[in-house]
Every structure is written in structure tokens, then in C-alpha cells.
Amino acid sequence: MTSDPIWQPLVEELARRKRAGRKLEFWLRDDDAVDPTPALDRLLKLTGAFAVPVTLAVIPARTDGKLVARLDAAPHAAVAIHGWAHRNHAPEDQKTQELGAHRPREAVLHDLARGLSRITGLHGTRAVPMLVPPWNRIDASLVSDLGSTGFAALSVYGPPKPASLAVINTNVDIMDWHGTRGCRDHGLLVHAIIAQMRHAFDGGEPVGLLTHHLVHDESAWLFLERLFAVTARTEACAWLPIKTLIGRGIERGK
Numbered sequence: 001m002t003s004d005p006i007w008q009p010l011v012e013e014l015a016r017r018k019r020a021g022r023k024l025e026f027w028l029r030d031d032d033a034v035d036p037t038p039a040l041d042r043l044l045k046l047t048g049a050f051a052v053p054v055t056l057a058v059i060p061a062r063t064d065g066k067l068v069a070r071l072d073a074a075p076h077a078a079v080a081i082h083g084w085a086h087r088n089h090a091p092e093d094q095k096t097q098e099l100g101a102h103r104p105r106e107a108v109l110h111d112l113a114r115g116l117s118r119i120t121g122l123h124g125t126r127a128v129p130m131l132v133p134p135w136n137r138i139d140a141s142l143v144s145d146l147g148s149t150g151f152a153a154l155s156v157y158g159p160p161k162p163a164s165l166a167v168i169n170t171n172v173d174i175m176d177w178h179g180t181r182g183c184r185d186h187g188l189l190v191h192a193i194i195a196q197m198r199h200a201f202d203g204g205e206p207v208g209l210l211t212h213h214l215v216h217d218e219s220a221w222l223f224l225e226r227l228f229a230v231t232a233r234t235e236a237c238a239w240l241p242i243k244t245l246i247g248r249g250i251e252r253g254k
């Protein structure tokens with residue numbers, strides 16, 4: 001455990017929940033994997049050491065068998081479909097989007113179908129039929145077609161909107177994209193996690209942590225290590241594999 005005052009509120013919150021006999025649930029999504037890299041090795045090693053299952057959102061058009069070979073040695077990793085090529089099709093004055101309304105819907109759905117087919121073909125049972133839209137954005141009118149395209153789940157960022165398939169969103173992003181472009185302040189992150197834990201305890205979604213291994217600074221790695229040290233070795237918490245959450249989401253949708 002840690003005696004660091006930044007982490008104390010989380011340690012105390014977990015102790016309270018443990019007394020209540022309820023497990024706090026977490027899951028981890030990491031985006032933009034394509035190839036084996038030292039940063040990916042670091043992520044897989046760190047999560048492996050704490051037995052934390054990790055869902056890698058992999059870019060189908062840019063990946064190949066090299067990643068397959070690396071992940072064969074990482075049984076705690078699952079692979080989701082991160083769009084098709086992570087290419088922006090929005091005009092310059094709009095937010096970046098691959099899966100927006102800027103192209104005919106048939107073209108977008110075709111990209112998604114081949115993304116799913118490519119990842120499943122490469123990764124077999126490690127692949128999960130979950131779409132992670134690049135930049136966490138997808139045109140709302142496309143969501144109803146995801147099921148018939150072969151997807152069982154969708155994962156973006158923020159509170160989930162009702163949909164015809166399971167929605168398993170992330171809700172705590174460790175990176176400060178608009179400021180330092182490094183890790184957010186650890187104290188702020190701890191409070192964001194506690195807020196989401198309370199929401200989950202009241203029937204809301206589990207804590208969905210979002211990371212991007214390729215751009216982590218040392219502060220980001222340190223944050224993950226501390227978080228896992230506090231949460232992954234206590235009975236008060238469970239880090240869930242994505243297949244468990246997808247199964248639950250499908251069950252709920254029936």
C-alpha cells in the first residue's frame with residue numbers, strides 16, 4: 001500500500017466499501033496499438049504484474065502479425081476494433097472524426113466491417129467484437145447499424161447513451177490532452193476515480209480507465225503503477241476483463 005497523501009482518499013474509500021462487502025469494479029482500455037513497441041511492452045508488463053486485464057483498441061488497417069506474436073505472450077490482453085485507419089475525414093474547422101457523417105454511410109460501415117474482420121482474422125479468440133471509435137466519436141445515426149455489421153458492443157468516453165447494443169464506456173482519461181499533453185494531476189485523477197466509484201456503487205457504470213501507452217510520460221506510468229498497487233491487490237476491487245462486461249451488456253439488452 002502507500003502512505004502518499006494523494007492516494008489516501010482512495011485507500012479510505014476502498015476500506016469503507018470493503019466493510020460494506022461490495023466489490024468496486026474497474027476496467028482498462030488502452031488505445032492506438034499497432035505494433036509491438038517498448039511502450040507496449042511496458043504496458044503489458046505492468047498490467048501483467050498486477051494481473052490487470054487490458055483491452056487494447058487496435059487500428060485494423062495499420063497492424064499485422066507482429067502484434068499477434070507479441071500478444072500471444074500476453075494472455076491478459078484482449079483486442080478491440082479501433083475504427084479502420086484512424087484517419088480524419090472531417091473538414092479542418094470541425095472536430096477530428098473517422099466515423100462521422102462526412103462520407104456515405106455505406107463507406108463507413110464497409111470500413112467497420114473490414115476492421116472487424118481483419119482484427120478477428122488476426123487475433124482469433126483474443127478479439128472482442130467491440131468498436132472503439134477513433135477520437136471517441138461516431139455519428140449517432142450509425143450506431144443502430146453496428147449490430148448488423150457484427151459488433152456486440154461500442155465503447156466511447158463519457159456517460160453512455162441508450163443504444164441497440166452494449167455500450168461500455170471509459171470515464172477516466174489519465175492524459176491532459178488540452179494542457180500539458182502529459183499525465184493529468186494525480187490528485188485530480190484520484191478524485192475523478194472516487195467520484196466514478198461512488199456512481200458505480202449507486203448502480204452506475206464501473207470505473208473505465210482510458211490510457212494511450214504510446215504517449216505516456218513518466219508521470220502517467222507512475223500513476224498507473226500506484227493505482228494498481230492500491231486497487232489490484234485488495235478484495236475490495238475487481239479489474240474486469242472486457243468479455244465479462246460485454247456479456248453483461250448483452251444480457252441486459254435482452
Ligand SMILES: [Zn+2]
Nearest residue numbers: 031032134135
Ligand atoms: Zn485513437
